[in-house]
Amino acid sequence: MGGVCKEAMDVTKRIDVLDYLRGFALMGIILVNIVPLLSAKLPAPHTMDASYWRFLYLFVEGRFYTIFTFLFGVGFYIFITRANAKGRNGYFLFLRRIAALFIIGLIHVRYHPGEALTVYAVCGILILPFYKANKIVNLMFGIIMLIVFALFSFKLFMVLPLMLLGIAAGQFHVFERLSNNRNKVVLFTTVMFALSALGLIYQYQFAPDIIGNGSIADYRVTQEFLSIGISIGPIVSAFYVGLLVLLLQSSFFQKVLSPLKSYGRMALTNYILQTALIYLAGTALNLFNNISYLESLYLCISIYIIQLIFSTVWLHLIRFGPLEWIWRVVTYLEIPPLRKTTKEYK
Structure with a gap:
């Protein structure tokens, strides 16, 4: 009986490590996205720009979107499980949630070609049948698909197995038992x-x-x-x-990296805000086609500072990020309170 109660508690408790990981993934994603958005100039040979280009494609490109995609799969499983545990229809709520994400993505893709939200929405529908599949099957199928697509460098196709591995991680309760x-x-x-x-x-x-x-x-x-x-x-x-x-x-690291947790809790807002801030800086400072790779890094650091402070202050006062609140309203067709109570501040 105690085990059942503990499992029920796990279903309702927020898993902080996932927020840290989402924030971490977002910090890597912008480093890559800013280059095409501002049409950064290709680096000259044997320069710091050229070294940074290699750094990006060794340690950043293809490393952080995979984390973000995997976490989408984990969140997919947790969302439906928690909704079902509360007596709601998790599948129906998820479909409404995905539809809202797709619409946000359609708006975003006009300014950011190649953005991820529309792809995530479509793939979310495709992986829905796997929610009730055996966790071993999901794990093995996900690993095999990922290896095949990775070997052939099919980057777009890798989204599906990464999400599937996220579902498997949720089924194994990996992040609850760390x-x-x-x-x-x-x-x-x-x-x-x-x-x-x-x-x-x-x-x-x-x-x-x-x-x-x-x-x-x-x-x-x-x-x-x-x-x-x-x-x-x-x-x-x-x-x-x-x-x-x-x-x-x-x-110690939980405390030092706590702004990263706030950044990740507002992942949808911050993902869209990254694009907005890049365009704002590009327009205000005339950076389109004029920015170097290394200068794009400096701009990303500035955006980090703005977003980390904004996320920390916002979530100190408000329960949800701006877009997260809208997403929640559309999903549940309810209007949750925004401001925290005095008790929640403490």
Whole structure:
């Protein structure tokens, strides 16, 4: 009986580590998204810009969207499970939630071609039947699909297996039981670190000296470099997740990284706000086609500061992020209170 009660409590309790991970993923996503949005100039050979270009495609590109996509799958499972536990129709609510996400994505894609929300909405419908599938089946099917798509560098197709692995993680209650499985997390992170190191060393062998000079040889080397990056992306992402999860076992890091948790709790708002701030800066400072890769990093750091402060202050006073509140209203057709009570401030 006690086990059943504990499980019921787990169904209603917010899992903070997921918010930290969402915030972390968002911080990596903007580093990549800002480059095409502002049409950053290709770096000249043997410059700091060229070094930063290689850094992006070794450690960032294809590493953070995979985390964000995986977390969507985890959130998918948690949302339906909690709705069902409260006596609601989790499937119906999820479909309404997905429809709202799709509409937000349709608006966003006009300003940010290649944005993720519309893709997530469509894939959310496709993976709905897997909610009741056996967790072992979801795990194995997700791993096999991911390996196949990764080997062929099918980046867009990797969204489905990543979400499926997120569902499996939810079914195994991975994030609810982290404190009881520290040794397993250490082992997982160590293995992923070793595989990531090998993969990155291999990828680096194909790093081009000259980027975008138009020659066939340069194009082939660059494409090989980028393709390998896509293939090893999920492994590097898994290492990042494992490392952050281990750090968050310490109350010190929980406190130091607490703004990241607020950032992640407002993931939808901050994802859209990133685009808005990039366009605002680009227009105000005439950065379109005039910004270098390294300068895009400086702008991202400025946006981090703005968003981290905004998220922390907002959630100190308000229960939900602005878009999260709207999303919730559309999903439940109820208007939840926005402001926190005096008791909640403490």
